[in-house]
Amino acid sequence: MSAPLTAPAPAASGFLAHGNFIGSMWRFRGLLWQFTLRNVELRHRGSHLGLVWSVLNPLLMLALYVLVFGYIFRGRFNAAHPESRMDYALGIFLGLTLFHLFAEVLGVAPMIIITNPNFVKKVVFPLEILPAAAVSSAFFHMLISLALALTGIALFGPGLGWSVFWLPVILLPVLLLLLGTAWMIAAVGVFFRDISQVMGFVSMALMYASAVVYPASAIPHSVWVWLRFNPMLLAVELSRDVVMWDRPMHFTYLAYLFATGLLASAGGFWIFSKLKPTFADVV
Secondary structure (H helix, E strand, O other): OOOOOOOOOOOOOOHHHHHOHHHHHHHOHHHHHHHHHHHHHHHHOOOOOOOHHHHHHHHHHHHHHHHHHHHHOOOOOOOOOOOOHHHHHHHHHHHHHHHHHHHHHHHHHHHOOOOOHHHHOOOOOOOOHHHHHHHHHHHHHHHHHHHHHHHHHHHHOOOOOHHHHHHHHHHHHHHHHHHHHHHHHHHHHHHOOOHHHHHHHHHHHHHHOOOOOOOHHHOOHHHHHHHOOOHHHHHHHHHHHHHHOOOOOOHHHHHHHHHHHHHHHHHHHHHHHHHHHHHHHHO
16 A cells, blocks of 8 residues: 655745756655556556556557557558568557557546645645656556567567667657646646547547558658657657667657657646646636
C-alpha cells in the first residue's frame, strides 16, 4: 500500500520554486511519485489480475497487430531490404505505443481538476501535480508496451542496433510536450468542460496526422510541407529510424522536438499557474 497522500509545507517563494515547471516538479517530487502510484493502482483496482494487465493488454495488442498488419494487409515501410511481414506490424505497434501515450493523456486531462474538487479547495496543495501524475502514469504503461515492442523487434524483426540508444533522447522531449499539453488542457477544461467531448476526435486526427499506421514516405509532398511541423509525427519517425532501421540520428528533427517540448512545457505550466487561483471559483 502506498504512503498517505500529504502535501509538503510551502517553501520560500522564488523563481526556481514557483516560476518554472522544473522547480515545481522537483519540489513536489515525492507527491508526484505518490499520485503516480495511485493512478497505476486505480487503473487496475478490482480486477483479478491487477498489474498483470499492464503487460497482458499490450501483449494482446501486439499479437493482433502482427496478425492484421503482418499477415492480412501485408503492408511495407519500404525502408529496408529485405523487409519481412513482421517488420510492418512491429513498426505499426511501435508508432501506436507513442500514440496511445498521447491519447491517454488527452483523454484524462480535461476533467482531472474537475474530478478532484477536494484538492482544489486546499490552498497549499500543488494542483499542477495532478496533470503531471496523469502523464507519468501513462508513461509507465507506455514503457511496458515499448519493452514489448523492442523485444519483438529484436527477436522477430530486423533486430536492434546501436542507434536504439537514441530512443531515450527522443522520449525526453515527448515527455515535456505531454506535460505542457496536459497542464494547458487541464486548466482550460475547468472553464470549458465541452473540451472533453472533442478529445476523441482530436486523438483520432492526431493518429492519422502522425504517420502512425502508414509510412511517412506515403505522405504527398504538398501535405508533408505542413505535417513535418507535427512533433508527434517526427517522434514516431525518429523512433522507427533508430529502433528498426539503425539509422543515424536526424539532429535537425531532434532539435525541433526539444524546442517544441520545452516551449510547450513552459507555456503549459505558465497557463496553468495563471488560471489556478480561479479554479476554486468554478469547481
